[in-house]
Amino acid sequence: MVIAVNQVFEPLDIDAAHCKGCGLCVDVCPHHLLELDTSIVNELGYHPTRLTDAAACTSCVLCARVCPDAVFTVFARPKGT
Amino acid sequence: MSTLTSDTRRVIYQRPEALVDTSTHYCPGCGHGIIHRLVAELLDEMHLAPSTIGVASVGCSVFAYDYLAVDFVESPHGRAPAVATGVRRVRPDAFVFTYQGDGDLAAIGTAEIVHAAARGERISVIFVNNGIYGMTGGQMAPTTLLGQHTTSSPAGRDAGLAGYPIPITEMLALLPGVTYAARGSIADPPLIGRTKAMLRRAFQVQLAGAGLSIVEILSTCPVGWGMTPTEAMAHVAHDVVETYPLGVMVDRLKVPATGAREA
Amino acid sequence: MVLMTTATAEPASQADQAPRPVLMKGNEAMAEAAIQAGCDAYFGYPITPQAELLEWMARRMPELGRVFVQAESELGAINMALGAAATGARVLVSSSSPGMSLMAEAMSYMAGSEVPMVLINVMRGGPGLGSIGPSQADYFQATKGHGHGDYRVPVLAPSSISEAVALTADAFEVAERYRTPVIILADGVMGQAMEPVVPVYRTPAREPAGWELTGAVERDPRVVRSLHLRPEELEAHNHHLQAKYAAITEHEVRWAGEDLDDADIVIVAYGTSARVARTAVERAREQGLRVGIFRPISLWPFPSAELAAVALGARAVVVVEMSAGQMVEDVRLALGGRTPIFFHGRTGGMVPTPGEVVEAVVHAAAVTAPHLAGHPSPDGTKAVTR
Numbered sequence: 101m102v103i104a105v106n107q108v109f110e111p112l113d114i115d116a117a118h119c120k121g122c123g124l125c126v127d128v129c130p131h132h133l134l135e136l137d138t139s140i141v142n143e144l145g146y147h148p149t150r151l152t153d154a155a156a157c158t159s160c161v162l163c164a165r166v167c168p169d170a171v172f173t174v175f176a177r178p179k180g181t
Numbered sequence: 182m183s184t185l186t187s188d189t190r191r192v193i194y195q196r197p198e199a200l201v202d203t204s205t206h207y208c209p210g211c212g213h214g215i216i217h218r219l220v221a222e223l224l225d226e227m228h229l230a231p232s233t234i235g236v237a238s239v240g241c242s243v244f245a246y247d248y249l250a251v252d253f254v255e256s257p258h259g260r261a262p263a264v265a266t267g268v269r270r271v272r273p274d275a276f277v278f279t280y281q282g283d284g285d286l287a288a289i290g291t292a293e294i295v296h297a298a299a300r301g302e303r304i305s306v307i308f309v310n311n312g313i314y315g316m317t318g319g320q321m322a323p324t325t326l327l328g329q330h331t332t333s334s335p336a337g338r339d340a341g342l343a344g345y346p347i348p349i350t351e352m353l354a355l356l357p358g359v360t361y362a363a364r365g366s367i368a369d370p371p372l373i374g375r376t377k378a379m380l381r382r383a384f385q386v387q388l389a390g391a392g393l394s395i396v397e398i399l400s401t402c403p404v405g406w407g408m409t410p411t412e413a414m415a416h417v418a419h420d421v422v423e424t425y426p427l428g429v430m431v432d433r434l435k436v437p438a439t440g441a442r443e444a
Numbered sequence: 445m446v447l448m449t450t451a452t453a454e455p456a457s458q459a460d461q462a463p464r465p466v467l468m469k470g471n472e473a474m475a476e477a478a479i480q481a482g483c484d485a486y487f488g489y490p491i492t493p494q495a496e497l498l499e500w501m502a503r504r505m506p507e508l509g510r511v512f513v514q515a516e517s518e519l520g521a522i523n524m525a526l527g528a529a530a531t532g533a534r535v536l537v538s539s540s541s542p543g544m545s546l547m548a549e550a551m552s553y554m555a556g557s558e559v560p561m562v563l564i565n566v567m568r569g570g571p572g573l574g575s576i577g578p579s580q581a582d583y584f585q586a587t588k589g590h591g592h593g594d595y596r597v598p599v600l601a602p603s604s605i606s607e608a609v610a611l612t613a614d615a616f617e618v619a620e621r622y623r624t625p626v627i628i629l630a631d632g633v634m635g636q637a638m639e640p641v642v643p644v645y646r647t648p649a650r651e652p653a654g655w656e657l658t659g660a661v662e663r664d665p666r667v668v669r670s671l672h673l674r675p676e677e678l679e680a681h682n683h684h685l686q687a688k689y690a691a692i693t694e695h696e697v698r699w700a701g702e703d704l705d706d707a708d709i710v711i712v713a714y715g716t717s718a719r720v721a722r723t724a725v726e727r728a729r730e731q732g733l734r735v736g737i738f739r740p741i742s743l744w745p746f747p748s749a750e751l752a753a754v755a756l757g758a759r760a761v762v763v764v765e766m767s768a769g770q771m772v773e774d775v776r777l778a779l780g781g782r783t784p785i786f787f788h789g790r791t792g793g794m795v796p797t798p799g800e801v802v803e804a805v806v807h808a809a810a811v812t813a814p815h816l817a818g819h820p821s822p823d824g825t826k827a828v829t830r
Contacts, residue, residue: 109190110190115196117204118204120208120209120210121209122209122210122403122410123209123210123409123410123411124210124410124411124414127411127414128369128370144204146209159193161193161194162370164194165194165370165373165374166215166369166370166373167214167215167218168205168207168209168210168211168212168213168214168215168218169204169205169214170196170197170200170214170218172194173192173194173195173196174192174193174194174195175190175191175192175193176190176191176192176193178190178191
């Protein structure tokens with residue numbers, strides 16, 4: 101396993117192309133780390149959600165549980181990151 | 182975006198395999214998306230997809246067969262429990278479910294669901310109740326709440342003119358052929374988790390060879406209700422449950438009735 | 445495990461001599477023929493005059509480990525059948541006229557979804573609740589399409605119980621060959637009467653075609669549906685269906701003729717009306733009239749070209765139906781005004797008598813007597829309905 105220097109652990113992969121900007125994940129995140137990115141309009145015509153602070157995310161999976169479009173892949177935070 | 186040259190991140194949640202990787206036609210925040218996802222998760226976890234024959238109905242979920250990667254037969258409006266009966270009777274080893282909305286199940290399809298339940302057909306009925314006819318533009322449904330404004334009850338549902346919302350699942354739970362009847366909601370993640378547990382139980386009942394299982398799921402129609410997705414979830418959590426309380430109405434597999442249908 | 449049968453329940457007779465005929469009620473004979481043809485599942489609802497078919501199935505299907513369900517209504521039954529047939533099972537539904545009306549919706553869905561099955565309509569008097577007597581008043585319903593949309597359904601009309609037995613096997617074959625529902629149009633006389641039937645049956649072979657819903661094991665999921673929202677897609681699907689109907693029209697026409705070689709008056713009748721007409725022909729010939737019968741067996745596709753060829757040599761056609769006149773319209777279409785058409789019909793559950801048919805033939809003969817040849821009335825149809 102090759103580890104790049106200064107890596108940042110990304111706890112979420114978000115399929116922004118399939119997000120419909122419904123905002124339910126924004127409501128549900130206990131740390132208020134998700135917001136609709138109004139600077140982007142995806143091909144479906146919506147502002148997709150984005151994670152504002154990857155370091156603060158605890159991989160609680162609540163966003164994925166509420167998402168009607170299954171855009172989230174959630175990863176476990178490795179020890180020490 | 183991962184900066185690792187090989188992705189060694191440990192996945193704790195990802196899109197289920199049984200959910201086709203495509204964008205759905207459902208509105209933003211529509212409960213169908215969540216419920217389809219739960220069904221797909223269970224089909225994956227319980228390894229049911231290869232033996233599943235689903236019965237799609239008519240409503241916003243008419244395209245369910247494009248989103249769940251299993252064999253599907255499309256049923257005329259309301260007839261899904263009868264179509265599922267036909268499938269079940271000739272395919273004893275298949276896993277059979279119907280996916281129906283409130284108009285499909287509690288209006289045009291009332292006879293079909295009552296009799297499939299009376300016969301104790303070994304099928305699982307996923308009943309999505311959002312109290313409105315979404316696909317046709319937001320008309321009143323049999324489960325529309327008193328006072329609720331819809332395009333065909335513009336002054337609000339009036340019991341004198343349009344009767345009362347039908348507690349169809351409570352009615353079905355009276356029948357000995359119904360082994361499991363429950364009502365969940367998708368209003369927040371804990372409730373979504375409990376609804377998934379109800380669906381899992383329903384599927385287990387079918388696999389155990391017991392009678393009909395039905396899970397009614399209080400869902401949202403933000404566009405039809407004239408609400409944001411957030412407001413719609415709150416409406417389900419606080420208002421709809423007053424008319425349609427959550428919980429398990431009957432689980433006869435735990436307490437078998439005398440004369441219970443044999444597997 | 446799949447609940448499908450591949451063998452006949454009883455072996456076809458291989459005796460050195462022909463098997464002895466058995467006296468059978470029409471409804472029961474058709475039921476047994478379906479069983480012997482490999483019917484996996486029967487769904488039905490009691491309605492006179494076909495309840496015996498349901499009852500026969502209720503007893504026999506469980507004996508054979510096959511599926512029998514008395515549904516909550518004909519609506520339930522036909523939709524159960526749709527589900528079962530979508531998995532590739534060989535399915536039979538039976539009913540009578542009012543029940544067939546309830547199945548109109550599903551007929552359209554089955555045609556659009558290309559689901560094969562056989563439906564037996566034991567016709568009774570109508571419209572509405574009508575009577576329980578026999579009729580042929582569902583001809584329009586059966587041949588012009590019960591339900592909505594551009595589709596056709598093959599319709600087979602037996603005129604004896606033995607023929608009904610043979611056509612039942614044919615019906616399953618046609619249904620599966622073309623992925624379409626097929627209607628066997630019988631009537632209350634045929635359903636209720638008892639006739640000697642030679643118990644030799646046919647079991648059409650099964651050939652899975654790759655569309656059946658069997659569970660997506662190591663293959664892509666399949667969907668059986670009729671919804672095609674994009675107009676271009678639905679148009680293409682309709683073209684496909686029309687091509688199918690063209691193939692059926694080319695290959696599945698069935699008819700029979702009697703005494704046609706020298707006939708100059710041709711009776712056109714099907715089912716029980718044709719039986720009555722046979723006696724009428726005997727009597728008419730005794731009176732010196734050269735009468736024959738053209739008996740359509742496939743009502744759709746209607747044997748138009750064959751009828752036109754036969755009628756070319758005739759000076760009059762007499763159509764006999766147990767209705768106010770339905771098949772007569774297809775006869776008119778087929779003959780294109782070239783031959784005068786006369787009609788005799790009874791409605792309400794009444795059966796025409798041979799005497800009435802003879803009268804109609806005599807009338808037609810008189811009106812089109814040779815000295816009038818070359819001057820047929822512009823509207824050749826003379827209704828003699830009572």
